[in-house]
Amino acid sequence: MGTTALRDGDEYVLDGEKYWTSNGVSADWIVVYARTGEGAGHDNYSLFVVPTDDPGYDPEEITGKMGLRASQQARVELDGVRVPADNRLGEEGSGFxxxxxxxxxxxxxxxxxxxxxxxxxxxxxxxxxxxxxxxxxxxxxxxxxxxxxxxxxxxxxxxxxxxxxxxxxxxxxxxxxxxxxxxxxxxxxxxxxxxxxxxxxxxxxxxxxxxxxxxxxxxxxxxxxxxxxxxxxxxxxxxxxxxx
Ligand SMILES: Cc1cc2nc3c(=O)[nH]c(=O)nc-3n(C[C@H](O)[C@H](O)[C@H](O)COP(=O)(O)OP(=O)(O)OC[C@H]3O[C@@H](n4cnc5c(N)ncnc54)[C@H](O)[C@@H]3O)c2cc1C
CATH class of the missing domain: 1.20.140.10 (Butyryl-CoA Dehydrogenase, subunit A, domain 3)
Structure with a gap:
């Protein structure tokens, strides 16, 4: 799980890549699971609500699906996406x-x-x-x-x-x-x-x-x-x- 969220003052900075993100192209907001701590163990991950209009959010629709075509997925790149710390869901480390x-x-x-x-x-x-x-x-x-x-x-x-x-x-x-x-x-x-x-x-x-x-x-x-x-x-x- 390579996506990281690093704390920077009152914000987190998210970097990484997500595959198969449902509605990743069309949604206004998505929930991102990211590493917030070092090492092994379940306590090193957190969830964030991320606005998809951030300039660092880059989705690409996954095409060529053989079925379930009414449901859209995307490969999403997160490049320095900044979210307020308030966008973290729950305590830091509670994501898993x-x-x-x-x-x-x-x-x-x-x-x-x-x-x-x-x-x-x-x-x-x-x-x-x-x-x-x-x-x-x-x-x-x-x-x-x-x-x-x-x-x-x-x-x-x-x-x-x-x-x-x-x-x-x-x-x-x-x-x-x-x-x-x-x-x-x-x-x-x-x-x-x-x-x-x-x-x-x-x-x-x-x-x-x-x-x-x-x-x-x-x-x-x-x-x-x-x-x-x-x-x-x-x-x-x-x-x-x-x-x-
Ligand atoms: C329509 C669709 C919507 C999705 N939406 C989302 C989304 O919104 N957000 C999101 O994060 N993800 C989403 N996903 C991703 C989805 O959760 C993953 O594709 C799924 O969990 C499998 O992971 P993987 O593709 O990395 O397969 P891998 O983990 O690479 O597994 C490949 C294959 O290896 C075998 N395998 C894996 N683990 C084991 C094991 N422990 N023991 C034995 N065999 C094993 C299985 O046969 C498995 O199918 C979506 C996927 C699809 C198809």
Whole structure:
């Protein structure tokens, strides 16, 4: 984590580079995570509210994304960006803990993203296989196709049940780090699996970017990566394994 924020009187001076900053081109303000202390340890990071009209703020849109195109990201360079010390969120050195808290709750919403994509893909797979006529019968008249649809539904319902369980556990005060990571990893993986299967069941139509199944297939890759790839979610879940 190379971005630094050095204290200079009543201000901080930020230098560094951020990749994949959502809304980095269009936002008026962004929140930047920066190093404020030396050495290892979680106490060396802080969060800052940064105005994007500062002359040292230089965003460049990330192009060529295969999916999630309604959401825009940027590579951002911070070159001597000055912010008042009041723009620091929380105490100096509290950034890691605040960010972890944000992610612990936010990742449940990402689980919802996975569920939404999986639901769309499943709907499309059901509709297409029943509508598409092949040799005087629909694709869904094949028992193997019926089994594939049922298997997708099994996976979907299991993932959705886990997402709701995670919500309930967090509402009841259980460790959100464990439940959110578990739910994010499971639902987003399920979204990828179901979306891939739905695209396959569309045959050539599934390869056209205009179809909803194709969009689900491309979009499904995203929530398993943003807010931390699923391998990291499993690291977190293992580290927060509840003793019960
Ligand atoms: C649509 C989108 C929006 C985003 N918005 C923001 C934003 O607003 N702000 C922001 O700061 N970032 C944002 N990001 C960045 C995002 O959080 C990172 O891309 C993500 O955390 C993965 O980090 P990375 O790309 O550096 O991958 P890396 O950390 O380089 O990981 C690459 C791969 O290595 C493997 N891997 C990594 N760690 C482990 C591990 N511990 N064990 C096993 N395997 C591992 C995984 O397969 C992983 O996918 C966004 C990304 C996307 C795609």
């Amino acid at each position: 803990y605040n960010l972890a808290r944000f992610f612990n709750y936010g990742r449940i919403a990402v689980a919802g993203h996975g569920i939404g994509i999986a639901a769309a893909a499943l709907e499309e797979a059901w509709a297409y296989t029943h509508d598409r006529e092949l040799y005087d019968e629909s694709v869904a008249d094949n028992q193997t196709v019926q089994h594939r649809l049922v298997k997708m539904r099994e996976q979907f319902e299991a993932a959705r049940a886990l997402a709701w369980t995670a919500c309930e556990r967090v509402m009841d005060g259980d460790d959100p780090a464990f439940w959110a990571s578990l739910a994010k990893a499971r639902t987003t993986r399920t979204a990828e699996t179901i979306a891939r299967e739905a695209a396959q069941l569309h045959g050539g139509e599934g390869l056209r970017t205009e179809t909803r199944a194709n969009r689900a297939f491309r979009d499904a890759k995203y929530p398993s990566i943003y807010e931390g790839p699923n391998a990291v979610q499993r690291d977190i879940a293992y580290g927060h394994w509840p003793e019960e």
